[in-house]
Amino acid sequence: MDFWDLTKLMIRRWYVSVTLLLVTIAATGYAATEIKPDYAITSYVQLIPPTVASDPNKVISVQNPWLALGLSSLSNAATVATQDQTFLDALKKKDETASFEITISDKNPVAIIAVVAPTLEEAQSATTEVTTQYEKSVDSLQKQYNVKKADMITAYRLDKGENLKRPGGKVKRAVVVIFAIGILLTGGITILVDTLLRRRKRRKGGDAGAAPEMPPGSAAIPLNGTFPSVPQINRPSVNGDADKTKPLGQYARGGAQQQNGRDPGAETIVIPSMPRARQGGERGNDRGRRT
Known part of the structure; x- marks a missing residue:
């Protein structure tokens, strides 16, 4: 069944397909209005290296191994x-x-922290928790090497938590999924209903056209007292003429009924002879005469 056959079937069973399509549209609209988009907050944290002396003649020794590796390494860690x-x-x-x-x-070396939550309060709270934990991780990774405070790399949050968006991807995905499931159910249920209705119609037609059952021990008796005629079987005669034998049905009625005023038992059935056997016998006689 292709798309055109399915379309014709849905038109023929419109009372089923239209009802299911209306239910699908209603469910899709309900999902679009009731499902709310999430809240997304994006934060940016910049890593700042330790300050250097303003006097270029003054030499300052900074002891921080993360500076040798680079700020990106500390950010990844x-x-x-x-x-x-x-x-x-x-x-x-x-x-x-x-x-x-x-x-x-x-x-x-900027860390981009994206937080998604269903409510604004949860999004703001989670953003604060994650950024604070990131800053603590930057400090703890340096303190384990006994880096002095003046030599430490600091994490600084660039935003104020105002990068708020409400993406509608979740709502769109839900609407598409619900509508697709509704269309599939509409086609499947319409095919199922059509199959059941056809089967029931075929069953009713078979019951109406069937012959009535006879009770046990009963026999069928013709209303006019006669039996249907038996087809005649033509046999060629011995002499090859066009004579026909009597119908076999006339001798199968038990001798109780006569045909044309004659007794069926007095009839003679003529069996044609075998031409090959006759020729063989004639050849044998000819051989006997020659000898």
Whole structure:
């Protein structure tokens, strides 16, 4: 069944397909109005190296191994530390439905923290928790090397939590899924109903055209007292003429009924002879005569 056949079937069973389509449209509209988009807040955290002396003649020795590796290395390490399972469990207990993602800029050591939550309060709370944990991770990674405070790399948040968006991707996905499921159910249920109706119609037609059942022990008796005629079987005669034998049905009625005033038992059935056997006998006689 192709798309055109399905369309014709849905038109023929319009009372089923139209009802299901209306239900699908109603469910899709309800999902579009009731499902609310999430709140997304994006934060930016910049890593700042330690300050140097304003006097170029003054030599200052900075002892921080992360400076030798680069600020990007410290930013990546802080990202991994922020995604620790202990912190994730604590965040889940406080903001159950919030989720976050940390990405590092390629050009500058800036951590981009994106938080998504169903409510504005959860989004703001989760953003504060994640940025604070990221800053703590930057400090702890340097303190384990006994870096002095003057030599430490500091994390500075560039935004004020005002980068708020409400993306409608979740609503669009829900609407598309509900509408697709409704269309599939409409086609499937319409085909099922059509199959059941055809089967019931075929069953009713078969019951109406069937012959009535006879009770056990009964026999069929013709109303006019005669039996249907038996087709005649033509047999060629011995002499090859066009004479026909009597119908076999005249001798199968038990001798109780006569045909044309004669007794059926007095009739003679003529069996044609075998031509080959006759020729063989004649050849045998000829051989006997020759001998």
